[in-house]
Amino acid sequence: MWPAFTRSRGSQVSRWIGSLARAAVVAGSCACGSSSAPGMEAGPGGEGFEGENFYESMLDQAPPVPIPASVPGFYELVSGEEGISECVARAPDPDPPLTLDPALRCPEVRRGAIDDFDELSGAGASGTTFPPGGAWPGGTFFYPMGGSALSSDVSGRDWHLSGTVSEISGFGLYLSGCQQLDASSFRGVAFTLWGSIGAEGQLVFFVGTAENQVSHEWLNEHKSSPSDPNEPPNLGRCTPVSARYDGSCREPRLTLGVNEEPTQVSVLWPTLSEGCPADMVNPGEITAMAWYFPQSPDGPYPVDIHIDDLRFTNAGPL
Secondary structure, eight states, X not given: OOOOBOOOOOOHHHHHHHHHHHHHHHHHTTTTTOSBSTTEEEEETTTTOOSOOOOOOGGGSOOSSOOOTTOOOOOOOBOGGGOOSSOOOOOOOSSXXXXXXXXXXXXXXXXXXXXXXXXXXTTOSSOOBOOTTSSSSEEEEEEOOSTTSOEEEOTTSSEEEEEEESSSEEEEEEEOSOSBBOOTXXXXXXEEEEEEEOTTOXXXXXEEEGGGSXXXXXXXXXXXXXXXXXXXXXXXXXXXXXXXXXXSSBOOEEEEOOOSSOEEEEEEGGGOBOOBSSSXXXXXXXXXXXXXXXXXXXXXXXXXXXXXEEEXXXXXXX
């Protein structure tokens, strides 16, 4: 059983990061992402590189990376007893979805490059904001911060995450100015990955989509307190069976292997699974992309990994 986690409320992005982390906790209590790297196409660093040239505890301290206040989500108590072992079948919502601002949908992704981390942005050395007009409008985040928790460094021409995992921890990409990305022109996501993770540690990659994202209407109807701020509109269509983190709205995911030498990794959409209610990724409605380190039953463990050459890809076996 996972222990409960309690956090005070912070900015909207902190609450959004928390929702991703708590969803990861629930996934850890079921069979989600338990297989390691089948379907993950990898080769020695630098070989077979494809694509275009590249053009990217927060709660009690100012975040080192500027993050828009419009990033949706929430951050609150999660009990380890809320997990479920399998996706629960649900009848379709009889009410048609509301017509939302089309600006919530990002422009369709036409070029694959997201970031090669070769240049620092105005966000500083701990994170980056991606260039305008790129494949992913937004930037990077990580959690938690402080002490021996995770640190993030993009000053070495890659994205370096290191520290000690003693609670659910991770990093990912936030969307800015829109909330749903259409990457249906691509077959998956690719990046260079290397480093080390302590004994029994894992690195899980997940991609969220609108079908599996909790709708803002449900979130606003089930706030912990009437005084809590409303969630901004999103395109999420998932209604939890019983509670926000009962596992009935969760992202497809894949557990990755990590080698000491740089390794080219292609994660094709069909290799991400165990989502709910949609088992797999619909690349036309991506709402989140992130990695996380689950807690280990053996206690805290060290992590020291690098990510580079992050991109959407059409490479991989047919």
